[in-house]
Amino acid sequence: MGDQGRVRNITDLARLAGVSPGTVSRALADSQLIAKKTREKIQQLAREHDFRPNVMARNLRIKRAGAIGVLIPLGHETGQHISDPFFMTMLGNLADALTERGHDLLLSRVIPKDPDWLNRVVDSGRVDGVILIGQSDQIDVIEKVARRYLPLVAWGANLPDTIHCTVGSDNRKGGEIATRHLIERGCQNFAFFGDPIAPEIAERLEGCRMALSAANMADKLSILPAHLTAETAHPAISQWLEDTKSIPNGIIAASDVIAMSALRALAEHGVSVPGQVHIIGYDDLPFANQTVPTLSTIKQDLANGASHLVDLLFRRIAGQETDSVVLEPKLVIRQSS
Structure with missing residues (x-):
């Protein structure tokens, strides 16, 4: 599909559907003010072009949700729980950093059952941004969402040829x-x-x-x-x-x-x-x-890592592009070696 056929925003979709942007916005929200046939046509076009309205942009224009989604995706480690010592340590640091920014933490342990799990969260309008603790086996899902949704950061590996923003040790x-x-x-x-x-x-x-x-x-x-x-x-x-x-x-x-x-x-x-x-x-x-x-x-300096995650996320909420952060690992010698 060439650039002329790409649907980047509601205006592009409106042009394609032959209606006004306002009609598209209301149809995508399933408003009964729009005729059923028109709603279905617009919604079908949106699906065909994999277009979702930028709920975050709308929220920023109106009122921020005041919450940050912190998700733990467990695609390969379904037996892990939030009580895991690593998660508890990271969550404590994140909660402190988010509280200092005046935001609540909306926590969810996710066992992905379909590739749309992250889309549902970022499009819910309930959060101002998302922090992922770990990438699990969900790199493709994360990458797809990161292409359209800026306020997303992940604790994990900084991998070549990926676009999502990460914080993690080398x-x-x-x-x-x-x-x-x-x-x-x-x-x-x-x-x-x-x-x-x-x-x-x-x-x-x-x-x-x-x-x-x-x-x-x-x-x-x-x-x-x-x-x-x-x-x-x-x-x-x-x-x-x-x-x-x-x-x-x-x-x-x-x-x-x-x-x-x-x-x-x-x-x-x-x-x-x-x-x-x-x-x-x-x-x-x-x-x-x-x-x-x-x-x-x-x-791994988890306190420093949590601070970077929150800092990068809020810069992205403000519309800034940010680079990933790679932290230096440190050898700690005790009795076992």
């Missing part, structure tokens, strides 16, 4: 730092615990592979696609320990929750940490300093 570098640390500890065989279907975890795994390749140890890695909840990670790791012929002496966990689950499973199998196995997590959640042994990890 996951590849974090995975590389974690693996290099274990190499320096004398580890010779390695395992990565985490499911790379999620972009952030895929980047951490890639960083792990980069570090091993640089050390000529690329063939020394095994992968267990453990899920992010302790309820699923622990039994999976326990079964893996029973099935594996040789337990690696270096374990890189894609999250602190997975690392904590590994500590428990290793202890149950009589494997000492860090005596026989060195292990490192990712996130530096508050409990990482309370495990036995205490957990070495890669720190």
Whole structure:
């Protein structure tokens, strides 16, 4: 379709339908003031051209909703809950930052059942903008909405050839730092615990592979696609320990929750940490300093990340284009490595 046939706004759709922009606006709102036949024609044209009215622009002209939608999309990790330690830490930081801006937080845990879940939120008129905590396996959905809806930011991986605005740590570098640390500890065989279907975890795994390749140890890695909840990670790791012929002496966990689950499973199998196995997590959640042994990890500055998410979102609400922010990961060495 050429530029002349593109429908960018209500005026374009009105021209195509041969009616006034006001008629289009009322028809899309399903107003009974517009004849049924005309309403149906206009609504069909809107569907054919994948056009949705910019509810945010209308709200800004009238009155802001005073709420920010904070969504947790769980396309691949449907067992995760809002009570997850990572989510609770991030939500606390976001709530503080949004309260300081005079906005409420409208929280929703989303298990996508169709590709329109994010469209429904941004078109609801209930929120002034949306923050996504994680991208899950929903990159295509997020990208489609980001092309037409500016006030949208996501905590996650900054991926090449994507347009949506993100805040997150340099996951590849974090995975590389974690693996290099274990190499320096004398580890010779390695395992990565985490499911790379999620972009952030895929980047951490890639960083792990980069570090091993640089050390000529690329063939020394095994992968267990453990899920992010302790309820699923622990039994999976326990079964893996029973099935594996040789337990690696270096374990890189894609999250602190997975690392904590590994500590428990290793202890149950009589494997000492860090005596026989060195292990490192990712996130530096508050409990990482309370495990036995205490957990070495890669720190993501979640407080700083939440501050960036809110700052970028409000700049986008004001109509500004913003670049993504990539935070530096930091190695935190404790007893487990």
